[in-house]
Amino acid sequence: VTRLSRERLDLASASVLALLVLAGASASSNEHLLRTAGSPARLLLLVVLGGLALVTALRFRSEWRLRPWVAAGAAAFCALAFVSTGWAVLPMSTLKRDLSLAAVLVVAVLVAGSTAHSPRTTRLLLDGILVAAAVFAAGGLVLWLFDASKAVQPATTEYAARFQGLGDNPDTAPLLFAIAMPIALQRALAPGARRARALALATLLGLAAAVTASGSRGGLLAGFLSLLVVVWLAPMTLRRRAAASAAVVAALALCAWVTTVPSALPQHGTAAPALAQPHGHRGIDAESVLPLEAEIGSPWWTHKAAGVHRSLFGASSRVRALQGAIHQALGRPLLGTGFGAELFVSRYYGFHSGNPEDGYVGLLMQVGAIGLALFVAFVAICMAPALRRRALASAAVGAVAAGLLLGLSQSFFHAAGDIVFVPFWLLLLLGSQPAEST
């Protein structure tokens, strides 16, 4: 009876996790109905998952384990986030972010603790995330079939047309897909029924295709490089590992090339704005000539033709924004402006975001070098055993690697509303579990 209860609880937890990830993705959707339903459902499902995890932990408390250093790392990072309300620029906003982080970390700790001696639980939970990603990708495909104009962002002079599926923009859904790709690969490589492995491989190909069609460079890089982590950790011969790694790199190169095939709309050599354009007013409206939100790198300064040319390796506007964000962060280098208060002021030509699009710089801005060091230490504590023991759950570690790589191009470690906020923290805790959980 006890065994059956455990199986049911695990299955229920995995199902709720799948729904939770799907609700989080829906909350970031471009479809109004999904967005409206996703936000409240996400909170409710987090509570349900927490309840199930608590019941599992209490009922099978002898099997519940979490390494003390992992618990200490989670507690320390969370505590720093809370303490940062003491110097935060926006204390209430910081407190809300703190509560979100704490809630997700508590649930993640409860869930992960139950997987210590139960590889089946880990597998089911990972499957839950994979299924959610696959359903969201399939939903995007269905939307494209019925209304392509909603599923594709039209081409502009900066960007070629990009597939966004159900995501809010083309860079949204690839975050989730990139995190799910290593899980799919691990399921395809793991021993088991041929049909299940084929299904996992098909899912992997579908996710990779969706990421490629989105043109998300960060998603593409994170998704494929995390596959290398799975290949590296998977139990296989050196020759097979080398062949699999080569196949992954070749697939990455192919997909990267595919993203360059569609073209942006032609630019009609707009001249740099004149120093002082004549206007019908007594003074010059400076915003029409040199807007503050696009001053750095503006043609007004560079005297080059206006317009931004995007390419596979071009990242000049991102680099400018990143340099500016680091400069801004160094204004309060030790402790930042408070957790969640990513008060980035965009002043960069060709950069269209309200945040620095880098999770690490984002954390540096929010909780300073001390907070960033604590985050890195926590991640290292969680992942260190994985690097020492190859038998550890490679799917979770691969997915965490994808999340950490995504952090280089997206700022989401603190953002409860982000599509991968819950999966990332949960996977980090799952990946921290000892080798028995594979």
Add this chain to the structure above:
Amino acid sequence: MSTWWQRRSVLWAAAAVVALLALIPLGRWEARRHAQNEIRGIRSVLAAIGPLDQPSLDAYRIGVGPGLDCLLYKRAANPFALEICFDGAGRVVEGYDRRGGSPRIWSLREDPSASTVQIDGARALALVKRLSQPRP
């Protein structure tokens, strides 16, 4: 053994709590230091501008960022050489010096209330309004 271990754990936890709480004054000091640096820069821009109403005042902005209005002053051939942005209460929140090859910016946009640099808000707003009037 167990008691010793428990006592050690409690001591570590207490030390961690004390260390965390000690960060609050440090964070506040850092915020003050940052604000003082920015205020110094904003004051230097104001000093370089001189009186707000002068012939070199030739450009304006309305409602940028968190609802700031700005006045821009010409120096040599640069019509946007010096700029201050202020809120409705007359607090100067940003200062720009574009007299070099790239802009130098001092900003408290993330926390306008930290600015102690005050100008005559009504007078500054009147100047913005005058500049945004149609040419006669």
